[in-house]
Amino acid sequence: MIGIPLAFLIGIMIGYLPVIGGEAFSLSRTFVFFPFFLIGYWLTKERLFAWKNRKNQIVSVAILFVVFLVSYLQPKIPTGWLFGSHSYLDLELPFYGGAARFGLYLLAIFMVFSVLLLVPKQRYSFTNLGQNTMYVYLLHGIIIQYGREAGLLQLDHNLDTIGLAVIAAAIVWFLSSKSVATFTQPIVEGKTTLLAKWFENRENKWKKREQRDAYPTYKEKSS
Numbered sequence: 657m658i659g660i661p662l663a664f665l666i667g668i669m670i671g672y673l674p675v676i677g678g679e680a681f682s683l684s685r686t687f688v689f690f691p692f693f694l695i696g697y698w699l700t701k702e703r704l705f706a707w708k709n710r711k712n713q714i715v716s717v718a719i720l721f722v723v724f725l726v727s728y729l730q731p732k733i734p735t736g737w738l739f740g741s742h743s744y745l746d747l748e749l750p751f752y753g754g755a756a757r758f759g760l761y762l763l764a765i766f767m768v769f770s771v772l773l774l775v776p777k778q779r780y781s782f783t784n785l786g787q788n789t790m791y792v793y794l795l796h797g798i799i800i801q802y803g804r805e806a807g808l809l810q811l812d813h814n815l816d817t818i819g820l821a822v823i824a825a826a827i828v829w830f831l832s833s834k835s836v837a838t839f840t841q842p843i844v845e846g847k848t849t850l851l852a853k854w855f856e857n858r859e860n861k862w863k864k865r866e867q868r869d870a871y872p873t874y875k876e877k878s879s
Contacts, residue, residue, distance in 0.1 A: 660698070663691040664761055667740075668754045674743040688740030691761070692768070708773050716770035723767060727817070785832035792831040794844055799827055 670676055670687040736742045737760060744753025803809045809820065830836065838850040 660691060660694055663694050667691055667761070668757050671742075671744040671747075671753050671757055672750075674745050676743070684742070685740045688757075692764070704772060705777070707769075708777075712773050716773045719766050719770045723763070782829075785829065788832040788834075788837045791837055791840060791844055792828050795831050795836070795840065796827055799831075 667688045667690065670684055676683045676687075734747065736747050737756065744750050744756075747753060747756075749756055800809070803823070808823075811817065811820070834850075837844075838854050841850045842848050
């Protein structure tokens with residue numbers, strides 16, 4: 657399993673290359689966030705459930721509470737560090753940027769696994785939304801960019817983070833919906849299976865409606 661540590665090392669070292677930073681082709685972001693996709697690829701449901709016990713869940717709650725408390729009292733992390741699209745030189749930390757990103761990696765890992773260990777095993781009405789996370793990842797930027805331009809994502813007070821959390825949840829819910837997946841699947845996945853199924857269902861509904869409307873007419877004539 658050397659691939660995961662190597663992916664994290666590349667994600668750290670890539671920040672020292674200004675030529676890859678910036679928004680062009682999102683190369684920096686690709687390298688910075690790739691380790692988490694790799695973990696998601698190798699992590700099985702059975703392995704995650706094996707870690708899920710009362711002790712680990714209590715630790716998870718404690719970690720998330722501490723992170724929330726620190727973020728509430730000292731919300732001073734520059735957002736550029738969270739985007740993964742800037743070099744350490746742009747972030748004004750050309751020498752120790754690798755150490756800073758390493759710390760953020762550790763924090764992100766603890767937070768991600770804390771959330772995963774608290775996810776219940778039972779199925780709920782919103783459980784199926786989890787299968788469309790790729791749509792959220794690829795399409796959320798459109799909504800976020802509009803929100804920035806409209807000034808809807810400004811943080812004027814620490815409590816504003818609660819409002820942003822509500823907005824984020826709404827965006828995730830919307831982009832994970834079946835309707836969004838159906839009409840954007842050709843762009844996201846290069847397939848039209850959901851769209852074809854939608855047209856098929858529409859056609860079946862129209863046929864049933866025509867049959868239902870035609871039945872009384874037939875009955876009158878036969879009588």
